[in-house]
Amino acid sequence: MEPATRLDHNHELTLKELPYLVRWRDDRCKRCGRCTAVCPVFAIVPTVVVHRVVESSGAFPQPKTGRRVVTAIKQSTNISNYCIGCATCSLVCPNEAIEPEYNPQNKFLIHKNRGGTPYTRGGRRNDPLVSTLDRLKFTRISMLTDPALDAGRHEFRLRSYLGRILPADELPVKIIDGKAEVDHLAEKFIPPVREIYPVMIGSMSVGALSPNMWEGLAMGITYLNEVDGMPVVMASGEGGMPLRLLKSRFVKYFIPQIASGYFGWDEMIRAIPHMVEDPCAIEIKYGQGAKPGDGGLLMAHKVLKLISEIRGVPLGVDLPSPPTHQTKYSIEEAVAKMIQSMYMAWGFRVPVYPKISGTKTAKAVLNNLVRNPFAAALSIDGEDGGTGAAYNVSMDKMGHPIASNLRECYLDLVKQGKQNELPLIAAGGVGKKGNLAANVAALIMLGASCVSIGKYIMQAAAGCLGDEFNRCNVCNLGKCPRGITTQDPKLYRRLDPDKVAERVVEVFKALDVELRKVFAPMGRSTELPIGMSDGLSADDPAISERLHISYAC
Amino acid sequence: MCRLSAITSSEYFSPVENILSLETMKEGHDGSGMGLVLKDLGGEFEGLKEYPVLSGICSKGGMQVLDDYMDQKGFKLKHIWTPKVKPVKGIQPRDYYFARAYEYPPGFREKPFADKEELLLATRLKLRKMGEQDESIIVFSFYPDVITLKEVGDPMELGEFFGLGTDNLRARIILAQGRQNTNYAINLYACHPFFIQGFGSMTNGENTAFVPIREYLMSRNFPGYTGYNSDSEVFTHILHYSCHTLGYPLNYYKDVITPLKASEIEGRQDGEAVALMKMALRPLCIDGPNCVIGFTPDGYTFMVQDAKKLRPGIVGGVSGKIGFMSEECGLDSTIPKRDRSLDVTPMKYDMVIVSPGAKEVKVWNQLQGWTTIMN
Ligand code: SF4
Numbered sequence: 001m002e003p004a005t006r007l008d009h010n011h012e013l014t015l016k017e018l019p020y021l022v023r024w025r026d027d028r029c030k031r032c033g034r035c036t037a038v039c040p041v042f043a044i045v046p047t048v049v050v051h052r053v054v055e056s057s058g059a060f061p062q063p064k065t066g067r068r069v070v071t072a073i074k075q076s077t078n079i080s081n082y083c084i085g086c087a088t089c090s091l092v093c094p095n096e097a098i099e100p101e102y103n104p105q106n107k108f109l110i111h112k113n114r115g116g117t118p119y120t121r122g123g124r125r126n127d128p129l130v131s132t133l134d135r136l137k138f139t140r141i142s143m144l145t146d147p148a149l150d151a152g153r154h155e156f157r158l159r160s161y162l163g164r165i166l167p168a169d170e171l172p173v174k175i176i177d178g179k180a181e182v183d184h185l186a187e188k189f190i191p192p193v194r195e196i197y198p199v200m201i202g203s204m205s206v207g208a209l210s211p212n213m214w215e216g217l218a219m220g221i222t223y224l225n226e227v228d229g230m231p232v233v234m235a236s237g238e239g240g241m242p243l244r245l246l247k248s249r250f251v252k253y254f255i256p257q258i259a260s261g262y263f264g265w266d267e268m269i270r271a272i273p274h275m276v277e278d279p280c281a282i283e284i285k286y287g288q289g290a291k292p293g294d295g296g297l298l299m300a301h302k303v304l305k306l307i308s309e310i311r312g313v314p315l316g317v318d319l320p321s322p323p324t325h326q327t328k329y330s331i332e333e334a335v336a337k338m339i340q341s342m343y344m345a346w347g348f349r350v351p352v353y354p355k356i357s358g359t360k361t362a363k364a365v366l367n368n369l370v371r372n373p374f375a376a377a378l379s380i381d382g383e384d385g386g387t388g389a390a391y392n393v394s395m396d397k398m399g400h401p402i403a404s405n406l407r408e409c410y411l412d413l414v415k416q417g418k419q420n421e422l423p424l425i426a427a428g429g430v431g432k433k434g435n436l437a438a439n440v441a442a443l444i445m446l447g448a449s450c451v452s453i454g455k456y457i458m459q460a461a462a463g464c465l466g467d468e469f470n471r472c473n474v475c476n477l478g479k480c481p482r483g484i485t486t487q488d489p490k491l492y493r494r495l496d497p498d499k500v501a502e503r504v505v506e507v508f509k510a511l512d513v514e515l516r517k518v519f520a521p522m523g524r525s526t527e528l529p530i531g532m533s534d535g536l537s538a539d540d541p542a543i544s545e546r547l548h549i550s551y552a553c
Numbered sequence: 554m555c556r557l558s559a560i561t562s563s564e565y566f567s568p569v570e571n572i573l574s575l576e577t578m579k580e581g582h583d584g585s586g587m588g589l590v591l592k593d594l595g596g597e598f599e600g601l602k603e604y605p606v607l608s609g610i611c612s613k614g615g616m617q618v619l620d621d622y623m624d625q626k627g628f629k630l631k632h633i634w635t636p637k638v639k640p641v642k643g644i645q646p647r648d649y650y651f652a653r654a655y656e657y658p659p660g661f662r663e664k665p666f667a668d669k670e671e672l673l674l675a676t677r678l679k680l681r682k683m684g685e686q687d688e689s690i691i692v693f694s695f696y697p698d699v700i701t702l703k704e705v706g707d708p709m710e711l712g713e714f715f716g717l718g719t720d721n722l723r724a725r726i727i728l729a730q731g732r733q734n735t736n737y738a739i740n741l742y743a744c745h746p747f748f749i750q751g752f753g754s755m756t757n758g759e760n761t762a763f764v765p766i767r768e769y770l771m772s773r774n775f776p777g778y779t780g781y782n783s784d785s786e787v788f789t790h791i792l793h794y795s796c797h798t799l800g801y802p803l804n805y806y807k808d809v810i811t812p813l814k815a816s817e818i819e820g821r822q823d824g825e826a827v828a829l830m831k832m833a834l835r836p837l838c839i840d841g842p843n844c845v846i847g848f849t850p851d852g853y854t855f856m857v858q859d860a861k862k863l864r865p866g867i868v869g870g871v872s873g874k875i876g877f878m879s880e881e882c883g884l885d886s887t888i889p890k891r892d893r894s895l896d897v898t899p900m901k902y903d904m905v906i907v908s909p910g911a912k913e914v915k916v917w918n919q920l921q922g923w924t925t926i927m928n
């Protein structure tokens with residue numbers, strides 16, 4: 001005879017397979033139901049369970065067994081509703097009765113491919129190991145041979161250039177009566193160059209981020225520029241920018257991005273005649289650290305009214321961008337056509353540069369750009385980079401770490417004597433372990449002119465919950481519990497744009513102090529120590545050899 | 554810190570004057586070397602101004618190799634000066650110190666000076682390379698009307714060692730440095746002053762931006778930008794690059810090594826050009842703290858320092874004799890009778906430039922322009 005219920009439970013997962021186990025404490029729970037209401041993925045549900053109870057009442061022990069029906073919180077073992085470890089439930093629990101716990105034994109990746117669909121997610125690379133950047137230290141300290149600088153009192157100029165810089169021997173400068181003058185008759189194209197803060201906020205699109213998040217970042221950036229005199233800029237990501245911002249004078253603090261889907265560029269082109277200021281620069285995305293070689297995708301549930309307006313597309317449709325720019329068949333063509341036509345759109349007043357994902361072939365791209373007098377920079381997004389939605393395999397396994405990729409490119413430029421002409425922007429895992437200033441300084445000393453950050457600012461400014469143990473990372477699903485990467489007003493109203501802006505300002509001001517604390521003892525204050533590799537050491541001989549820096553132990 | 558003493562004068566004078574001022578400025582151990590560069594030569598070289606002078610040190614074997622090479626290249630020896638070396642305790646004498654004037658090879662005599670300069674540089678670099686391994690040939694300069702002398706030891710003792718007190722070695726511009734042993738092993742090529750194609754300079758302080766500057770210079774495709782046994786050699790090469798290669802007037806050297814902020818550049822008449830120069834030459838910003846003293850081929854002498862130079866050098870003197878010293882006491886020892894109110898301590902934005910023959914002292918201020926101190 002068949003039993004009433006199956007005893008084997010085959011084809012069901014045990015909790016032990018899941019990445020996070022929900023620790024719920026019956027004794028503390030007051031059954032308010034807030035946790036189950038807030039859980040973004042329905043990983044916990046209210047349920048009833050039957051408890052066997054042994055009770056005794058009266059003057060003498062007279063134990064009696066009985067059954068009691070109680071409400072309880074149950075964790076789902078359904079892989080579609082796995083607990084993402086976000087701890088939003090703990091956040092709302094009045095009695096500290098519930099919290100997720102990481103399960104190092106999990107077999108999540110083995111099971112998360114139901115329906116033949118591989119695991120996709122947002123977030124980060126999920127590599128909790130110490131990155132190369134965190135293995136570098138600053139070992140050249142000025143002491144008796146020259147006075148160290150006082151980081152608090154000395155004047156520091158932490159500025160960098162974004163734009164193609166003409167070499168000195170090609171400058172249209174002539175000397176007349178002992179004075180240098182620009183020779184305007186020489187008809188030499190002088191590329192536009194911006195002086196910016198050496199750390200920028202990297203491309204996160206208006207569609208990927210919630211309106212409150214994007215607005216918060218934008219306000220923070222504007223405040224830094226207008227009030228604190230720190231020329232921090234921010235890249236828009238693919239998909240255009242709000243029209244109101246495009247037509248405002250603040251657009252000069254932003255770098256609109258054009259990517260393979262060209263989303264938002266109809267609106268952008270139409271806005272050009274109404275712009276009162278030029279944007280800081282234009283970024284052409286050929287690749288990104290999150291999913292090297294893969295295109296973008298904004299899921300239909302994120303394409304709400306605002307996004308459909310900005311991008312010029314219908315509501316509620318998936319918006320895939322192809323992996324490559326479909327109209328370009330060679331790098332030469334891509335460089336020549338895209339860069340030049342973007343220059344043309346703004347009358348050659350705005351620097352245009354490409355962004356690629358970290359790759360062994362970065363040097364080939366670089367050399368192509370070196371030969372194009374319009375290329376304004378090269379942005380390289382290392383494998384640890386990326387806030388985008390991607391296949392897990394792309395996120396975890398594709399791409400090149402930024403440190404050696406950047407260093408190779410820089411040394412290649414040095415070999416050609418072009419190290420000052422084409423600025424390198426480095427990104428990918430900067431501040432991964434919280435050491436933002438140290439990582440930035442190390443990248444600059446390896447040869448970066450500028451460093452771009454994404455995840456760091458999401459965590460610092462908006463409390464993004466993600467971490468390298470795959471905590472949360474549902475940025476692609478529109479379910480962001482912090483309201484950072486969602487277009488759902490119920491979720492993003494949790495995020496106060498003013499608070500985000502405030503945090504952006506705080507983060508950059510703290511970063512500025514810390515950068516001085518790194519550069520001052522190394523005796524650098526007037527110019528950014530780009531390529532000052534003698535100041536760096538690695539704690540691993542193989543790293544030092546690869547990066548051409550010293551080894552210190 | 555290294556002691557610097559430069560004198561420019563309308564009369565020929567002996568390097569002993571510089572050495573005495575170095576001695577006055579001495580503070581603690583100063584024994585890792587002295588370098589002298591003499592320009593606008595007097596004494597036995599006065600009649601040889603057209604002829605390139607090769608300065609250096611050779612072992613016996615090295616001398617033979619050098620002679621063979623110079624012969625083979627067609628350089629004809631015209632005049633030899635060697636110091637009358639006296640043994641001094643603590644100074645390890647080398648075989649052969651020399652300054653030799655040559656005649657250009659026949660094919661070069663009528664060539665433009667630029668071609669000659671190129672030949673002299675290539676020859677010096679070749680000789681340096683030939684003797685680098687075993688230190689059998691060390692050459693410091695090969696240029697008309699310039700002599701360089703360097704050795705490890707205390708400046709006063711070296712003066713005695715070379716017999717400079719009785720020698721008739723004279724010049725109108727002399728740069729002298731007493732080098733303190735700091736981070737680097739004692740190597741004569743690391744000893745200031747440095748010289749390249751008519752430009753000479755010496756520096757004290759630490760050059761924290763050395764590596765990016767070196768990388769930039771070495772990637773200019775100019776064979777002379779090499780060596781860099783000392784982080785201060787780059788200052789001479791930046792000077793050469795700005796004034797010789799790029800053709801900027803001398804005062805722009807200041808804008809190259811210590812560029813202004815963007816907001817400060819806006820106020821300059823030549824701001825548009827200076828802004829471009831600043832960007833283009835960003836890797837040459839020195840970031841100090843350094844005091845640089847040098848001269849140009851046409852005989853101008855200068856002092857410049859960056860904002861971090863908390864113990865600045867000083868320039869002062871009388872018409873016809875001006876001293877550039879790292880310490881005031883050095884100036885007092887060399888030119889005690891002078892109007893001290895005319896002494897200049899070039900600050901953050903300043904560069905002091907003295908005309909040939911020490912006639913005119915001018916200060917170039919990056920924000921205010923020129924001021925004449927002495928005329
Ligand atoms: S940690 Fe997040 S996903 Fe897990 S149960 Fe709590 S709210 Fe749900």
Ligand code: SF4
Binds near residue numbers: 467472482484
């Ligand atoms: S909090 Fe939002 S942005 Fe951060 S990992 Fe979760 S879903 Fe992504």
